[in-house]
Amino acid sequence: MSYMIKVKNLEKSFGRLKVLKNVDLNVRESEVVVIIGASGSGKSTLLRCINFLEHPQVGTVEINGQLVDKNNEQEINKMRTQVGMVFQHFNLFPHKTVLENVMEGPTQVKGINKFEAKKLAQYYLEKVNLIDKKNAYPSMLSGGQKQRVAIARALAMEPSVMLFDEPTSALDPELVGEVLCVMKELAKEGMTMVIVTHEMGFAREVADRVIFMDDGLIVEEGIPEHIFDNPQNARSQEFLSAII
Amino acid sequence: MDFIDVVIKYTPFFLPAAWMTLKITLLGIAFGLLIGLGTALMRISNNILLANVSRLYIFVIRGTPLLLQLFFFFYVLRQSLGLEAFSAAYLALAIHNGAYIAEIFRGAIQSIDRGQMEAARSIGMTYSRAMRRIILPQAFKRSIPPLGNQFIIALKDSSLASAITISEVLLQAQRLAAANYKMLEMLTIAAMFYLFYTSIFTWLVSWIERRLDVDSDKQRGLV
Numbered sequence: 001m002s003y004m005i006k007v008k009n010l011e012k013s014f015g016r017l018k019v020l021k022n023v024d025l026n027v028r029e030s031e032v033v034v035i036i037g038a039s040g041s042g043k044s045t046l047l048r049c050i051n052f053l054e055h056p057q058v059g060t061v062e063i064n065g066q067l068v069d070k071n072n073e074q075e076i077n078k079m080r081t082q083v084g085m086v087f088q089h090f091n092l093f094p095h096k097t098v099l100e101n102v103m104e105g106p107t108q109v110k111g112i113n114k115f116e117a118k119k120l121a122q123y124y125l126e127k128v129n130l131i132d133k134k135n136a137y138p139s140m141l142s143g144g145q146k147q148r149v150a151i152a153r154a155l156a157m158e159p160s161v162m163l164f165d166e167p168t169s170a171l172d173p174e175l176v177g178e179v180l181c182v183m184k185e186l187a188k189e190g191m192t193m194v195i196v197t198h199e200m201g202f203a204r205e206v207a208d209r210v211i212f213m214d215d216g217l218i219v220e221e222g223i224p225e226h227i228f229d230n231p232q233n234a235r236s237q238e239f240l241s242a243i244i
Numbered sequence: 245m246d247f248i249d250v251v252i253k254y255t256p257f258f259l260p261a262a263w264m265t266l267k268i269t270l271l272g273i274a275f276g277l278l279i280g281l282g283t284a285l286m287r288i289s290n291n292i293l294l295a296n297v298s299r300l301y302i303f304v305i306r307g308t309p310l311l312l313q314l315f316f317f318f319y320v321l322r323q324s325l326g327l328e329a330f331s332a333a334y335l336a337l338a339i340h341n342g343a344y345i346a347e348i349f350r351g352a353i354q355s356i357d358r359g360q361m362e363a364a365r366s367i368g369m370t371y372s373r374a375m376r377r378i379i380l381p382q383a384f385k386r387s388i389p390p391l392g393n394q395f396i397i398a399l400k401d402s403s404l405a406s407a408i409t410i411s412e413v414l415l416q417a418q419r420l421a422a423a424n425y426k427m428l429e430m431l432t433i434a435a436m437f438y439l440f441y442t443s444i445f446t447w448l449v450s451w452i453e454r455r456l457d458v459d460s461d462k463q464r465g466l467v
């Protein structure tokens with residue numbers, strides 16, 4: 001069986017603090033994996049190791065069957081074009097318009113000409129329902145709109161995998177829905193996604209598999225019903241009873 | 245002759261010197277900006293050698309007087325490099341200001357949220373492209389006020405070039421006063437030229453700032 005993401009034996013420390021302890025994670029094509037766990041358990045670090053925003057000390061990452069050499073910048077950059085990432089704080093480029101934000105990757109990284117890139121960007125802005133904001137600057141947008149632009153910016157690279165690190169945690173409650181809606185749509189279209197989130201309702205509805213992390217380890221995983229209704233691990237039971 | 249008449253009479257004699265002051269200041273700033281940008285980028289790079297070279301440069305320049313640096317260029321380097329006094333002056337000013345400008349740029353670059361670099365890298369941009377397209381445009385905007393300040397310091401510091409025979413405004417005042425014994429008037433004229441230049445610099449910087457603020461008003465949807 002071939003996997004879209006294959007993470008093997010990952011170990012990551014910050015100084016003396018061991019944040020990931022021998023983590024394995026395989027994600028099939030079109031699978032939606034949701035990662036949950038307490039603060040500091042290493043969820044973000046795991047996600048960031050997949051596209052080498054953090055460099056793990058031990059372990060390997062394969063994307064779409066390609067082993068990525070963590071010492072080869074060129075290889076990493078190439079891999080990143082296939083792995084979209086959405087951040088908690090959006091990280092839009094404030095000096096560029098919405099359209100320019102989305103065109104930046106296609107023109108600067110893929111070398112697509114302006115005309116084609118604009119069409120591409122408009123297509124994805126329409127997809128996240130923000131085409132009417134294309135000439136706005138990020139500071140004019142609500143949090144939910146910013147995050148949808150950030151998703152469009154990632155999608156415009158036409159990645160084969162999308163990583164989301166708490167995409168709705170910085171949003172006012174009334175804006176969470178519009179972002180989750182876009183993500184559900186993506187899941188339906190068969191995008192392979194790894195999502196760190198505290199939105200348990202969303203996880204239950206969309207996830208093919210839920211992973212529970214504790215202290216740098218994956219301690220339990222399974223289909224949402226299994227994890228949410230019948231957790232086996234003591235730490236997962238504790239965590240879930242605290243938040244539900 | 246009363247004070248005003250003397251000032252009016254002698255002001256034209258300052259024009260070549262005023263031009264010289266402007267020239268070495270502008271050249272010093274222009275090359276200082278290039279040196280400063282290069283040094284700042286070296287200073288924040290992961291290459292330990294480059295980072296340490298730039299750290300040493302900043303340490304030496306900030307820890308020694310400008311007058312010493314001018315003397316070094318004039319008495320030591322001028323011979324070995326075959327420089328004119330004029331070049332020695334603006335190069336010394338450039339190297340001097342470069343160290344301060346480097347720290348201004350470094351502060352501005354490091355004040356940009358880390359997420360900007362991460363977002364740029366996450367779509368596959370190289371470090372240098374992300375620097376050029378995403379980080380530096382934002383950092384440059386933030387450096388404008390301290391840079392304006394540094395430019396005014398550079399203008400006033402250019403008067404020290406008088407110590408290495410450059411006929412700039414202050415040296416001209418001294419020379420004329422030695423002949424006409426009107427030191428107060430000559431210093432007044434010199435001060436006027438400095439104040440004239442600082443006014444222009446100040447106005448220019450606030451104009452640029454305003455322009456950029458208008459941009460961010462536009463970004464906020466206020467215009």
Ligand SMILES: Nc1ncnc2c1ncn2[C@@H]1O[C@H](COP(=O)(O)OP(=O)(O)OP(=O)(O)O)[C@@H](O)[C@H]1O
Pocket residue numbers: 014017019037038039040041042043044045046
């Ligand atoms: N750059 C870093 N330098 C040092 N320590 C770090 C760094 N990044 C993360 N850590 C530490 O690693 C641990 C795991 O962090 P991580 O961000 O992966 O947790 P998380 O599960 O995403 O938590 P949260 O739910 O709060 O986002 C934490 O103890 C954190 O303090």
Ligand SMILES: [Mg+2]
Pocket residue numbers: 043044045165166
């Ligand atoms: Mg996190």
